[in-house]
Amino acid sequence: GENVEQHPSTLSVQEGDSAVIKCTYSDSASNYFPWYKQELGKGPQLIIDIRSNVGEKKDQRIAVTLNKTAKHFSLHITETQPEDSAVYFCAVTSNDYKLSFGAGTTVTVRA
Amino acid sequence: NAGVTQTPKFQVLKTGQSMTLQCAQDMNHNSMYWYRQDPGMGLRLIYYSASEGTTDKGEVPNGYNVSRLNKREFSLRLESAAPSQTSVYFCAGQRGQGRTDTQYFGPGTRLTVL
Numbered sequence: 001g002e003n004v005e006q007h008p009s010t011l012s013v014q015e016g017d018s019a020v021i022k023c024t025y026s027d028s029a030s031n032y033f034p035w036y037k038q039e040l041g042k043g044p045q046l047i048i049d050i051r052s053n054v055g056e057k058k059d060q061r062i063a064v065t066l067n068k069t070a071k072h073f074s075l076h077i078t079e080t081q082p083e084d085s086a087v088y089f090c091a092v093t094s095n096d097y098k099l100s101f102g103a104g105t106t107v108t109v110r111a
Numbered sequence: 112n113a114g115v116t117q118t119p120k121f122q123v124l125k126t127g128q129s130m131t132l133q134c135a136q137d138m139n140h141n142s143m144y145w146y147r148q149d150p151g152m153g154l155r156l157i158y159y160s161a162s163e164g165t166t167d168k169g170e171v172p173n174g175y176n177v178s179r180l181n182k183r184e185f186s187l188r189l190e191s192a193a194p195s196q197t198s199v200y201f202c203a204g205q206r207g208q209g210r211t212d213t214q215y216f217g218p219g220t221r222l223t224v225l
Contacts, residue, residue: 034213043201043216089153099214101153
């Protein structure tokens with residue numbers, strides 16, 4: 001599978017502040033970049049995705065930006081709330097049409 | 112719609128025992144996947160089925176077998192469980208095999224091999 005690096009591995013933010021998670025990938029032909037949120041004891045759930053023909057996508061408090069030249073994309077969460085506490089995974093499609101995942105970021109929102 | 116369901120939720124095995132993890136989806140997905148999740152390693156693909164009647168190996172297939180019983184069901188079998196197979200297993204479904212199709216995950220099976 002493709003090599004996907006995700007940083008940071010843990011992130012603690014004060015409620016109301018912003019959180020940013022970054023991922024880099026290796027295959028320049030990749031064109032689909034989803035983000036998943038996993039709450040404790042549950043399966044990953046898609047929260048937002050972006051395709052390579054778009055540089056930015058926003059959905060309420062979450063946004064994703066993509067820089068295809070540099071091969072990196074980021075998840076931005078604004079006005080964080082306690083329910084944003086979870087593990088977040090980035091993913092990328094590889095040439096063989098399968099998803100490759102980052103190692104995950106544990107986000108903790110402090111009240 | 113139940114989405115993607117998995118059974119059992121928890122399982123404890125002894126080394127050498129066998130078991131089958133079940134997955135079913137009612138979203139009319141053509142493609143189905145089995146992943147394992149280990150701390151600090153994200154999700155790694157074990158096997159997948161692009162369509163009914165086909166299966167292919169993923170990144171970490173050793174020690175596992177799969178069966179795509181019909182369009183709805185995709186099972187994962189451990190013939191002789193090993194402690195290294197202690198993990199959380201997730202099944203996922205996808206409408207097609209397109210590079211931009213979303214995968215939907217089940218709730219997972221937490222497996223411990225003693």
